[in-house]
Amino acid sequence: MVSVDRPTRGYRVFQGVNGVILTLVVVVTLYPFVNIVARSFSGERQIRAGEVTLWPKGFNLTTYKIVFQDSMFWRNYGNTVFYTVVSTAVAMVLTTCYAYVLSKKQLKGRGILVGVAVFTMFFSGGLIPNYVLITSLGLKNSVWAIALPNAISVFNLLVMKAFFESLPSDLEEAAQIDGLSTYGILLRIVLPLSKAVVATMVLFYSVSFWNSWFSAFLYLDRSELMPVTVYLRNLISGATTGGNAGAADAQLSQVGANIQAVTMVLTSLPILGVYPFVQRYFVSGVMLGAVKG
């Protein structure tokens, strides 16, 4: 592939330096994770003394027990699961329908339909009109305040559209001649051929809904409705404001550091669990979107 003949001395030095830099990238990226996991198993005294680096010090499971006993944590965790499932389902139905329509090149008015979607990538109504709208639609404090306003991500829409466009059209034409309706073609011919892209989209949406916090923070008022990301956010912001004051609060915020670490680990656990398996879907999805996006 690359020069089989003599790599120059300069290039060999470069390769060495490159290795060092990339190792550094890996260390800097991973260290915070490892440190947080180590903290979650460590004693609070050891954390405060800064003894915890890559390995738990003063190993104990007390913090996990404390968090597990907090019924609000479980409640919020369940909310996250529920919001993710509902929002992803709504998003998949709407995105699939529209992407399929947009993939029909001969459809009259297709340019306008694409434009309606793409324009919203560059200009949005902004926070305040959205807030006013959701409030006056009476969606506050319901799952719909989270699911509906984010139902179509234009990026995902374009990825799916690009995929549908790449499907061979003869199968659909044959099905049409056999008298299958458009709905039938979509459900029985196109979707079974699109398992890969559907899986990718489900992953895209569910990861982003799992991780989201701001819609919930904005539109939900009661703590028993919150997803776990907002639970975590409240722990963090409690700790930072507590840290402003004197020594008495420092202790309070440190207990928080312990619990924060556990909550972070538990919140990202599902994501980290599936990450090794789904990463390549994300990468290929991004590239598919980029080609046409």
Add this chain to the structure above:
Amino acid sequence: MSTSTTPAPPSGTQDPPPTGKAPRRTRPAARSGWRRALRRDWQLYSLAVLPLLFFLVFRYLPMIGNVIAFRRFEPGGSILGEEWVGLRYVRMFLTDPTFWQVFRNTLWLGGLTLLFCFPVPIVLALLLNEVRRRALKRFVQSVSYLPHFLSIVIVAGITLQMLATDGPVNHILSRLGHDPIRFIQEPEWFRTIYVGSEIWQTAGWGTILYLAALTTIDEDLYEAARIDGASRWRQIWHVTLPGIRPTMITLLILNIGTFMAVGFEKILLLYNPLTYPTADVISTYLYRTGVESNSFSYAAAIGLFEAVIGLVLITSANQLSRRSVGTSLW
């Protein structure tokens, strides 16, 4: 049959992406064309109804909702406000010293983000491209994508913990004989922290498109450059960089477009009243005035200002790059 499906025209005057359609016909012909298209494809159009309703209600209605920037608004009243007040709210924010402070902060953070977060993925991709061991390359990639998949709340939480007065960073400093720094409370540290955590979170993921572009460069070009006696550096300069230039420019335009909307959620999670002097940006300021203090019209005026600047920036960046290098988004 369902005939209520004539697609709604978008508000504003954007250019729809090129569709390669036949040139516009005369009016009567066009109308009968629509009728025929509806009769033939009504099932397809019907699939577009709900998505169009979504765009109309949750994307275009809020755009129209921005009129409350020029109208008096009462919570619980009409979402389009009660009566015209002209430019009262615009004048209000133009004479508001806090507004100018958050405006400056926005430019600072946006500029620094562009300056650092845009080139880092390019450099990282070039470095990864030089790795010959495939397994090693894949490992570094997998690790560097990881932060992208985490909730921003976790990214902020990790950042705050690493930088706490008794966190790992301060421990290294104290080993070096330095007094602990209250990173989270000192305004002068906020920009560094924000940009640093932004790089940590986005650099790896940002390499994907560049790495894809790098694989499309023709090996023959390198071969030819070598025959001409070009060193590795000259090969990078004359073959690699021109090869990924369209990707660079596209991403640069997109980055410029989001310049004003600097990481609102992350700042909201990272800042506190002590760091407002450097951390408070337009979007966080309008969030506090609007949602927390109920000055909806005032906040909407500021938000509209921000959105318009964003639109102008991306349009002019796009125009400029189309003229000068022939690459553009639309």
